[in-house]
Amino acid sequence: TIGHVAIEQLTERHPEAHRVARQRAGKASATIHTELCVLLLAWRWWRDIGLVSIDPPKIQHRVTAKLERPTPGRADFRRVLALAEGKYKAILGAQGATGARIGEITGLLQRDVELAPSPRQAGILHLGRNAGARKTGARSVPIEGEIVDILREFWRPEDAEAPLFGRSRRTGIFGAQGWLRDFPWEDHGMKPFKPHGRRRM
Numbered sequence: 001t002i003g004h005v006a007i008e009q010l011t012e013r014h015p016e017a018h019r020v021a022r023q024r025a026g027k028a029s030a031t032i033h034t035e036l037c038v039l040l041l042a043w044r045w046w047r048d049i050g051l052v053s054i055d056p057p058k059i060q061h062r063v064t065a066k067l068e069r070p071t072p073g074r075a076d077f078r079r080v081l082a083l084a085e086g087k088y089k090a091i092l093g094a095q096g097a098t099g100a101r102i103g104e105i106t107g108l109l110q111r112d113v114e115l116a117p118s119p120r121q122a123g124i125l126h127l128g129r130n131a132g133a134r135k136t137g138a139r140s141v142p143i144e145g146e147i148v149d150i151l152r153e154f155w156r157p158e159d160a161e162a163p164l165f166g167r168s169r170r171t172g173i174f175g176a177q178g179w180l181r182d183f184p185w186e187d188h189g190m191k192p193f194k195p196h197g198r199r200r201m
Contacts, residue, residue, distance in 0.1 A: 007046055007051050007052060008051055008052065010043070010046075010052055011054075012054070012057040015036060015039055015040065015043075015056075015057055015059050016057070016059060018035070018036070018039070019032055019036060019059060019061055022035065029061070029062065029063045029064045030063050032061060033061055033063050036059050036061055039056075040056045040057075040059070043056035044056055069194070069196070069197060069200070070191050070192065070193045070194075070197055071193065071197045071200045071201050072190075072191075072193040072197055072198060072201055073201070074201070076190050076191075076193075077096060077193075077198060077201065079188065079190065080092070080180075080183065080190070081093055081096065083183075083188075084179070087154070087165050087166075088175075088176060088179045089150060090147075090150045090151055090153070090154055090165065091105050091106060091165065091176045092176065092180075092195075092198070093146070093147045093150050093151075094108075094125065094143075094147060094150075094151065095195060095198055095199065096147070096198055097125075097141075097143045097145075097147040098125055098127065098141045098143065099198075099199055100125075100127050100136070100141070100199070101135065101136060101195075101196070101199060102176055102177065102195035102196070102199075104127045104128060104130075104136070105127075105176075106165060106175075106176060107130040107163075108125065108127075108130070108163070108164040108165070109129075109130060109160070109161060109162065109163060109164060110155065110156050110157060110159050110160050110161070110162050110163075110164055111126075111157075111160035111161065112125060112126040112127070112129055112130070112164065113125060113126075113151060113155055113157075113164060114126075115148055115151065115152055115155055116148075118152070121144055121145055121146075121148045121149065122142070122143070122144045122148060123142070123143050123144070123148045123151070124140050124141065124142055124143065125140070125141050125143055126138070126139075126140050127139055127140070127141060151164075176195060177194065177195060180192070180193070180194060180195060181194075
C-alpha cells in the first residue's frame, strides 16, 4: 500500500492508509505496529538526507493484548509425544528437537534430511528451504537421539524430491494442528498447547 509511492511524494496520509489497509487485511496489531515503526524511522532518515521535506506524521495505533498462548513444560511435551503415533510422533518430535515452525517440519522433503548410518543416532535437518516455510530463514540443525530413529522410518534418500511425510492432508500443517487440538488434554491432567507453544518452549 506504500510501495507504489515514490519516496519524494510521500505525504502524511500514506502511513495512515497503510495502517487501515493492513487492518482490513486481518494482520495482527503488533505486526502493523512494527511496520509503522520501521516506516517512520526510515522517514526520519529520508528527511535527514533530503528525500522528503516534511517530518514523519504521528500515527495513533493501539496494540491489542495477545490471547493467552500456553507454553508447555518439557515434561508435558514428553508425555504428549509418548502418546503420539506414526507421522504425528515424527512431526512433533522433529519440532521438539529443532524448535522449528510446524510448517517447516511438515514441508520437509527427503533431500532436507541427512541421517547417519545406524547405529549412530545423529543427523541434520535442513530447514527453511521449501516454499512457504522460509519465514525464519534457511538453516541446518543437528539432531540426535530418539528423533533420529523416529525419522528413519520415513527417510527415503533415493527419492530426494518427495515430501518426507507424504502429501496427505493428515500429515500437513493442519493435520498436526488438528491432532493437538483433538488430544484428550483433560484426561491427562494437562493444559492444551499448540505447535507454536512448543516452539516458544
